[in-house]
Amino acid sequence: MAGPVSTVSATFDGHAPAPAGYKSALSLLASLFFIWGFITVINNTLLPHLRSVFELSYTQTTLIESVWFIAYFVASIPSARLIERVGYKKSMVIGLVIMAVGALGMIPAARLPSYAVTLVALFTIACGITLLQVAANPYVAVVGPPQTASARLNLVQAFNSLGTTFAPLFGGYLILGRSTSGTAGADQVLTQAERLADAQAVQLPYLIVAAVLVLLALIIARYPLPAMGSSRVAKAERGAHSLWRHRNLVFGIPAIFIYLIAEIGVANLFINFVSQPHIGNVTHEQASHYLFLLWGGMMVGRFAGSFLMRTISAERVLGGAAVGACIVMLVATFSTGPLAMWALIAVGLFHSVMFPTIFTLGIRGLGPLTEEGAGLLIMAIAGGALVVVQGWLADVYGLQLSFLLTAACELYILFYAVWGAKPTNAFPEQSH
Template identity: 90%
Template structure:
């Protein structure tokens, strides 16, 4: 569990570096909101493309080797950001980030179901919320790292929202990502070496034999059928908030701060997710996961409406507060989605991880921001919270569940 917590930490850290990278790239390449969010869409398309190959690779070489391969892929992608910065090239940047995301997908397919089934089923949500809290710890620290080494060392990161950069300043700013990603690559390689030397235990459980497979259908399990779109839709909400946060807070009528200072507030957003996951892990020991999830969905919808229709500090702090409510959503939906799947757990988990590709549709929010304004685009996030509420109240109820024999 401690080793898995370190994996959750590192992929949370690397994923959230994107939140400081995106406003930086928007300045360097003079991108629209649609083009900016397309960068994150490419990141999440990797989940759709790589999930099934990842599952097959795990089946072929085992969990430990797959984790090592995933970390090495991430390191290669991080090193690819260096030539992308030197050129500089928008296309090479997209490819490097895609490689990193494929490596993270491999780790996700391995680690999430492992944590969920390694203990009693009735505490699976609590357990996954606990290790996901370490994912949020990495996400909390990432804005400070990116804010200091990327935004703090660039002209665009320390400029006001209205300032227009010269071509020479944009070229100089592009070089700022080299050191952070070199550090990330070194850490990933060291972690891969550590895991390769660690005697990771095999995950228990048998897959359904091919001769029996015809009598079992994943689609007879309502909690999984509605859980897949719940993960997909939730990711649109989480990634949309995180990716547009710095641009939102830096606007004159909201926070009126530089991108570098806005990244410090992003630290609070992810810090709220970390606190919420630790709290959720405790709450779910005495309260049903469905009730906790429903309360989080209602809270998230309320604060998103406040962020949309108010201005100044009120809107800014409402957007920060959504991190607290988003905290429990992914791990809770995931564990509710695989509840009662028995020998079909691995296949169901693979489909839920593939649904993380929903983050790719953040480009829709980018388009809404271009068409109707950044603030109004958060109505999409509020709508996503309503589906999560539906899932908590009805969609998560299992049907045709296998008995828990652990």
């Protein structure tokens, strides 16, 4: 990693009431969580489609998603610097415009068709999403009582899950449902003409996505977002503190990284897994409807997690989720038929609370270092790029056995919940 990512503060004065329009501003931010979740999960229906169009191996297919998450590593530092230079509001607008440009890039990628242009277009979309994430996640986490930060971020992340829940239906209907590969059996071999025709199916959905992004950018540009207060410490004072003395952050960065390997591996290989004859024996289009249930479970889990964390510690909820996720992944790996399919669907419920809970536990007690720690946690989302490792495992050992990697990831999350999340050298907690 290349040092601190964000020196931008997102805190309000702890002794002043929330600015006017604060609740409506959070509602607008919820729309951003929705849209980036929606666009990210379109990839889950796009990847099996591209696998057929370009005749890709599992390794090449998951490489597409790896490029997507490499953007988080590449764009996090520039995003933080841009926010410091132009402010949160303009940065959000710029992020949405960047995403729209990438979505429009999918149209020439389909017309050619070109695997390389597809990678560039998706990388561009992901850079825009990174900019939104660097701004929105710390904002929500630090505004309000520290004791309810996990509950608050789980609640807003539930709107992200709402987007991820609807995305498979959108992609299933407009991409898989309008292509030969999406409606054919798992073993059918497509002709060259059919593959070229299928490539065109992505143009309409991404044109719609681009139009929505531009509209949302215009709304935010005209919306009077409350000004963010500044609690940046002087450079000399800041030099007296070290991020690496905070155990919850040090172990939280790999926790985010490893969790993303698990979440993205399941989501990206779900349709191929369910459509196999010995699992669900359905078409890719039909499998996308079950993917809707996976992401729906994440939405339900985040609402439930937000409620539970009002009375149960975030560490306990996270530990229970890690145990549950490990169990269902082992069932999915070593069973067949509906049992394996429903076990894989169930992991969404357990994964639901992991990202927002790890994030808030990771920045707990960082005080004036909160935004720098948050930036490093956002950068760790690049862990999703290692989904290519699971693609390689699927090619070499079989798709089903590759989910043992996911089960191993859950064990690290359990370790973090039990021990790694305990803060050391914590600054006194203050309400924001």
